[in-house]
Amino acid sequence: MNDGSTPQAAPGAASSRWQMPDTLILIFGVALLALALTYIIPAGSFQTEEIHYTVEGVEKTRTVVDPDSFQYALDENGEVLYNKVGLFEGGGGVGFLNFPFEGLVSGSKWGSAIGVIMFMLVIGGAFGVVMRTGTIDTGILRLIDKTRGNEALFIPVMFTLFSLGGAVFGMGEEAVAFAIIIAPLMIRLGYDGVTTVMVTYVATQVGFGASWMNPFSVAVAQGIAGVPVLSGAEYRIALWVGFTLVGILFTMWYARGVKADPTRSYSFHTDKHFRDQPMGDLASSRWGLGDTLVLLTVIATMVWVIWGVVVNAWYIPEIASQFFTMGLVAGLIGVFFRLNNMTMNDVASSFKEGAAIMLPAALLVGCAKGILLLLGGGEATEPTVLNSILNSAGNTIGGMPEVLSAWFMLLFQSVFNFFVTSGSGQAALTMPLMAPLADLVGVTRQVAVLAFQLGDGFTNVIVPTSAPLMATLGVCRVDWGDWARFAWRFMLLLFVLASVAVVGAHLFGYA
Template structure:
């Protein structure tokens, strides 16, 4: 009898550790490359035909005495890399603040009683909740590039979905996965479509009608998939791959079912939380708030609710409030280590700066040369799959656009593929693989909140991911046939 897939897939930290060793070995033998770049407004573009190899391999040390990149330095360097605006230190700080804030919120007990109350009120319509949530989160991903925000929503949705009779996998699917389906098929995402089209010289936000049709198709497929899975799990909860790990949430559910009904303090806390989420959404859509601002917003929400709970007698002291913040932040530590290790591997390969010697640059250049001679349809499909694989290394949408589109756009001209098709290949490849790759900070954050191991997630989501990738491959062929402009 074969073991389930989740038992055969290594832990995310173990997998990334092996990748770090392979990356270090690659620096000893694979030549690093670089491009000349020039600035057009606030965008960095590659100079066509400027690629060149460095004179010697990077040859990263196994231990860097200077405190730079090296095999044994990979975790620490990943932890301290970047800025507050992105990976890795910004994402790490974001996860710590989010975890701490919701540690306070969950400890008040208001969420438990609110969920029980909602279950009693909506029993007749429970089967519709997962697909409706999937639709809403997909819209969020499509309209304003929602991604990291799903981590915060998972804190609410995971216990709610388990109490409704589903599982934590359903909660991550109808929140985070939905955002990535929307992100990857969007017609107006400012972090992928707009940037990629600008770099490729395509009118920004052009080609929207076909993208809207693609978004509708992929979102509907996700809704139906989740609806069927959810109904099966509600009828036989023990069929859930996360049945054992969800025991934590079921224990909390049993405690919540024994709790008293919501009082005025509970209603005040829930109102504060809802208003806080409205504030966050408003900031993202209208003000362009990102990681630093969103983290600060959730810090304010957590403190206000904590003070309300202390004044209402839910916490016996301010020290208890601090303890709950620490406990909530600690729950996300495994996710933080994955984010740091993934970023450390990129640094070990030379980083993602096209103007600096990097194995990523060599990989990008070699892939571009390999595409020559392909037919238009085959070229479009290969572009999509290359972008999907490259996303494992550079999961940032804007970062991947900056690296790949300056090369893919002129390559599309050579292969007689429209630049709009090249942008579509980037967009689908960048978004859909975020559903499964362990280098996605948002995914590992959501899994950390849900107390799910990455191997278990792979065992659950691989069929859905394969379906999405097959649909995307077909879309690339159709877009080429119709001459998508």
């Protein structure tokens, strides 16, 4: 995304011969590591079982691994089997050179990778149409004029709302849509793309990690662990308040520095795209019935999405269709009212341009999923390297003192989230092992669940395998390398505080 400009003393720009490798190169390097692991670690598998638990009076079932069933795969000679990945595989197999394509086409419409990629393209196209009407640009001008002198309030208010969304209903992918609108507003206010990512997607993950009621992480993990579902809420609510406050203060500290000196921004060079957009001035801007209808369409869609997720458990296919409907209606309004002299051809071209913006992030999502495929995939019943790593980690933690075991559970869940970013998926794989392991080492199962949710949620802030993160970075025009150079401090702060929370919970007998 670098346009060749080199702002003076900008930490987000190259200041020497060495430059942060492109995200695709970093993912390629991780893929090489995954390839090497298939020659070092034998493949193993678990058997699965079905468990039943109750959430708010409703009985639910989930298939989880049997922690006592692990066994290494054996060849015909009785020797442990290594799923060594070759350079290339035919017939739809996964070789090293197959991993980008196989990652891109893996999964289903319900999730990573193909479902998430299509979701990104549709939502990008829909908002491309909305932005083409010019309503959002004009609305931003009027919002800034109405709130002049109170711009700093945007950060704590938005961070709190998005964090609450992550805590209550697992908001994540939905943040991408908001980031498309908020990014130009933030740049107009004197902030940057990094600030936009912080108050949207990162805020949702802070709420997700410290949630007391998230149905996709806390409820699932507690049900699997045999802990009363949604119990221990008082401590988690306190953690949510604390972590949200830390996120707000960290974001405001960074944003204040960027506002004082824009070249301190880690996304200064890529923010040029937004800075170069002609915004005009309030005196010459229009606002008519067409603009009101477009704005109402966007607001109604957001309400519709939240209602669908909370009430009907809608996910990627439904949400994508909701946003496509928004783009279609906004386009028809734009043509009828001649907003920016729009024609039907403009609606089509702006949809394609909006989708094209998402393509770089979509490629990264597919390649990241390909790494998991190199390790054998995430199926517990299939012999894979990942299952062997999971079993070895459990055995290692089981031999540690109590406090250290609790902390290592957090560390393990944080690392494991790189490979399995789905909260419910990670719970199904890890909690059947961590829960009985907690009993053996003297850690309460409630603490084991806490270690899971904090490790799972917070690392979504930085891992390039997180599809919503890459999508949000894409719409905000922030390179992952620049993001990593900024976010590692915040990630370290979250991990230190999470460590204190888990160890403190253990010492005080949180149950």
